[in-house]
Amino acid sequence: MNNTDQTNIVILGAGKGGTALLDLFTRLPGVTVVGISDQNPAAPALEYAKRLNIPITQDPVQLIRHPGTHLIVNVTGDPDINEQVNTHKHPETEMLGGAASKVLWDLVQDESQMQAQLFQAEKLAGMGTFASGIAHDINNPLYILLAFSENILEETDLPTIHKQARSIIAAGKRIQSISQKITQYTRAAKVQDAVSINVNSTLDEALNIAQFATMLQDISIIRNYEDNLEVLANSEELFQVFVNLMTNAIHAMEGKGTLTVTSYHEDSFGKISIADTGSGIPDENLSKIFEPFFTTKPKGEGTGLGLHNARAIIKKYRGDLSVESTIRQGTTFVIELPYATSK
Numbered sequence: 001m002n003n004t005d006q007t008n009i010v011i012l013g014a015g016k017g018g019t020a021l022l023d024l025f026t027r028l029p030g031v032t033v034v035g036i037s038d039q040n041p042a043a044p045a046l047e048y049a050k051r052l053n054i055p056i057t058q059d060p061v062q063l064i065r066h067p068g069t070h071l072i073v074n075v076t077g078d079p080d081i082n083e084q085v086n087t088h089k090h091p092e093t094e095m096l097g098g099a100a101s102k103v104l105w106d107l108v109q110d111e112s113q114m115q116a117q118l119f120q121a122e123k124l125a126g127m128g129t130f131a132s133g134i135a136h137d138i139n140n141p142l143y144i145l146l147a148f149s150e151n152i153l154e155e156t157d158l159p160t161i162h163k164q165a166r167s168i169i170a171a172g173k174r175i176q177s178i179s180q181k182i183t184q185y186t187r188a189a190k191v192q193d194a195v196s197i198n199v200n201s202t203l204d205e206a207l208n209i210a211q212f213a214t215m216l217q218d219i220s221i222i223r224n225y226e227d228n229l230e231v232l233a234n235s236e237e238l239f240q241v242f243v244n245l246m247t248n249a250i251h252a253m254e255g256k257g258t259l260t261v262t263s264y265h266e267d268s269f270g271k272i273s274i275a276d277t278g279s280g281i282p283d284e285n286l287s288k289i290f291e292p293f294f295t296t297k298p299k300g301e302g303t304g305l306g307l308h309n310a311r312a313i314i315k316k317y318r319g320d321l322s323v324e325s326t327i328r329q330g331t332t333f334v335i336e337l338p339y340a341t342s343k
């Protein structure tokens with residue numbers, strides 16, 4: 001097996017540095033971590049590796065000798081291990097020491113901060129799309145609120161006053177809930193640990209937001225949910241991904257069509273598909289849509305970051321985002337994320 005695009009890496013040391021690097025390397029396409037070692041069987045990255053089905057060992061020499069390894073990353077800080085690497089490694093295997101690994105990790109941290117900033121910029125830009133729908137949704141309760149308040153000033157019948165006051169409160173609550181959703185949408189999602197997320201209620205929340213965009217359009221929404229489906233991710237970020245995909249789908253249907261949202265599970269993955277009956281994506285664009293700033297929308301209407309961010313988030317939680325599309329028939333995006341056993 002001599003695949004030049006593939007880099008096989010072994011990690012020596014499963015402490016803090018080993019954990020960080022394991023996290024980094026398993027996220028990179030084209031990189032395979034073929035094993036990780038630590039003399040301490042309780043080292044944190046060993047546990048982590050087990051969950052990812054990466055071979056673990058307490059014997060560094062076994063890994064150092066592993067055939068087909070391109071790179072040994074040594075974060076043990078142990079001079080004995082350095083010796084062993086020099087003695088046992090294949091001549092063509094390269095080695096990266098602790099200081100170089102740390103620089104690598106710092107670079108990744110820096111890049112993920114930049115990613116977060118791009119993410120925030122895109123969300124703010126996306127607000128424009130929703131703004132008119134939101135204004136429409138706020139106008140009705142606002143109208144009720146003003147009309148009844150004015151009425152109460154002149155009204156003398158107490159039961160009527162109470163009734164209208166209750167309507168005013170309901171209208172206020174409606175506006176409050178819209179405003180909460182917008183705050184949620186614009187808040188920067190912090191990088192957080194993966195926790196168990198209720199997929200269906202997150203989909204419903206996202207559909208609520210996406211519905212601002214379908215306002216006054218002839219789009220029907222079909223929900224096919226698997227009961228109690230839970231996946232491992234961050235709920236705010238997953239919500240962002242859903243909103244992005246739904247918004248794209250709604251745009252692609254140009255005012256008419258069906259949006260089908262499905263949740264299910266297969267093997268160890270929870271899956272969510274978001275399917276539209278819109279324009280479809282031409283073959284020549286399929287490979288580009290996940291690139292940052294790729295957009296076919298008129299200037300000022302799309303940042304081209306939606307799908308890029310969506311895929312970055314899903315990958316971060318060890319999942320995948322894939323697409324299938326037929327021109328003039330529609331497009332289906334499928335998210336897969338590690339399945340958290342349902343209750």
Ligand SMILES: Nc1ncnc2c1ncn2[C@@H]1O[C@H](COP(=O)(O)OP(=O)(O)OP(=O)(O)O)[C@@H](O)[C@H]1O
Pocket residue numbers: 122126244248249252276278279280281289294295296297301302303304305306307308331
């Ligand atoms: N459901 C879809 N149907 C058809 N084309 C799509 C669909 N989703 C995405 N695309 C295509 O992929 C491009 C990139 O999508 P992406 O979400 O990254 O950016 P955008 O929607 O153009 O802009 P933004 O999301 O920043 O507002 C779109 O411009 C569109 O050409």
Ligand SMILES: [Mg+2]
Pocket residue numbers: 244247248302306307
């Ligand atoms: Mg988009």
